[in-house]
Amino acid sequence: MRVRCSRFRRWSRFAIDGELSAKEREAFERHRLVCGDCRVEFERLLRAVNLLARLPSVESGASFTANVMARVNRARQAQGEEARRKASWVTVTMVVAASACVVVGWSEWMLPAIVSTMSDGLVMLVKGSRVLGPSLTLIGALSALLRAFFETALTLGRSGASYALYVYVLTLTIILIAASLTRNARRRYGASMLCV
Amino acid sequence: MLYIQSSMNEQYDNAELDITLIEQSKTGNETAFETIVDRYRRRVLTYCHRMVRHESLAEDLAQEVFVRFYQALPRIDTRKAVVSYLFRIAHNRCLDWLRTRRPQMQTLTRTEDDDQPTVQLPDARPTPEEEVLRGELLEAVEKALAAVPPRYRSVLVMRHVEELSYEEIAEALGLPMGTVKARIHRGREKLQQELRDFVNL
Ligand SMILES: [Zn+2]
Numbered sequence: 001m002r003v004r005c006s007r008f009r010r011w012s013r014f015a016i017d018g019e020l021s022a023k024e025r026e027a028f029e030r031h032r033l034v035c036g037d038c039r040v041e042f043e044r045l046l047r048a049v050n051l052l053a054r055l056p057s058v059e060s061g062a063s064f065t066a067n068v069m070a071r072v073n074r075a076r077q078a079q080g081e082e083a084r085r086k087a088s089w090v091t092v093t094m095v096v097a098a099s100a101c102v103v104v105g106w107s108e109w110m111l112p113a114i115v116s117t118m119s120d121g122l123v124m125l126v127k128g129s130r131v132l133g134p135s136l137t138l139i140g141a142l143s144a145l146l147r148a149f150f151e152t153a154l155t156l157g158r159s160g161a162s163y164a165l166y167v168y169v170l171t172l173t174i175i176l177i178a179a180s181l182t183r184n185a186r187r188r189y190g191a192s193m194l195c196v
Numbered sequence: 197m198l199y200i201q202s203s204m205n206e207q208y209d210n211a212e213l214d215i216t217l218i219e220q221s222k223t224g225n226e227t228a229f230e231t232i233v234d235r236y237r238r239r240v241l242t243y244c245h246r247m248v249r250h251e252s253l254a255e256d257l258a259q260e261v262f263v264r265f266y267q268a269l270p271r272i273d274t275r276k277a278v279v280s281y282l283f284r285i286a287h288n289r290c291l292d293w294l295r296t297r298r299p300q301m302q303t304l305t306r307t308e309d310d311d312q313p314t315v316q317l318p319d320a321r322p323t324p325e326e327e328v329l330r331g332e333l334l335e336a337v338e339k340a341l342a343a344v345p346p347r348y349r350s351v352l353v354m355r356h357v358e359e360l361s362y363e364e365i366a367e368a369l370g371l372p373m374g375t376v377k378a379r380i381h382r383g384r385e386k387l388q389q390e391l392r393d394f395v396n397l
Contacts, residue, residue: 013377013381013384017362017377043395044388044392044395044396045384045385045388045395047391047394047395048384048387048388048391048395049356049384049387051333051337051391051394051395052337052341052352052356052357053356053357054337055246055334055337055338055341055357056334057238057239057242057357058238058241058242058245058251058254059238059241060237060241060255060258061255064233064237064241064255064258064259065230065233065234065237067259068233068237068259068262068263068266069226069229069230069233071259071260071263072229072262072263075263075266075267
């Protein structure tokens, strides 16, 4: 195989990485021997790369690992506080939602069902957001609510259905707000991890 | 025939040990994570130092890399090389820093670092070439490297200082292999231009 200068230059990067076939390598070497210009050019490139490869590595200070662990623990504490804030916010939401039900004068025997539905949804929101991620959790919480709404409507008939709809919309709004807050917190905190 | 001499070819590629350590770290075993830090801190620090050319800053960035790696542990896929994750974070952090904060730091970088070549490792066996490389030449290479635009510098350091494979670099940068190769090729040319006084003999 005959190699001209242009091909030699194109091949030099592959030669450096050892990516030429045996046959190509042989032709490459032959041209290198006979063509002074190409040889000089290739040697410059080689020399630059070899200089780079000989740069020494940098040793860290003795406390490097200890410092990393200290920073890890600091970050974990901050994360714990974030979770606590989140949890307390969810508690507040549930209390507010439950009070709202009382305020609209919900009949005594419906209240437990509504509260348990809401807490189902919210508990799922909190627990699930760790495992499933916010969007899946939200879908789960909403479908739980939707199911509760239809069950209520079926049990109570038309007038009950309009009440149920009211509470459903109220709770939906609250859960949406809670979800967006959770997601914001996640985004803020998780931003640093997105790079992985 | 091999053209490139290797410098840091140590027994870092003990993949099975890495997998064990990552799995233990995932369950909250701090000692396992400390071992990971100990195994890779020199490489991560060297990369950061070559990128920002400032000792204490590089150390700070390298520590941050491990903190972020720790936070990312739940999502780490043990089938992928640890170096890919570490250098991905390091690459993002260093480029981020170079993009946003370099202007303010430039004076500091110049006064602190320019006259002072990096610490030579005590256990590195000095060959005649390394003796020559010390001092002036070493400083020249560091300067030349610093003059190469960051995105080329990053892959050059990964490839020729850290000796990552193309696969590992592609995985770290989330780029196709062809792009990585082209970028490294371009980076070498730029480095050669910066080093012309030293390679044009
Ligand atoms: Zn030629």
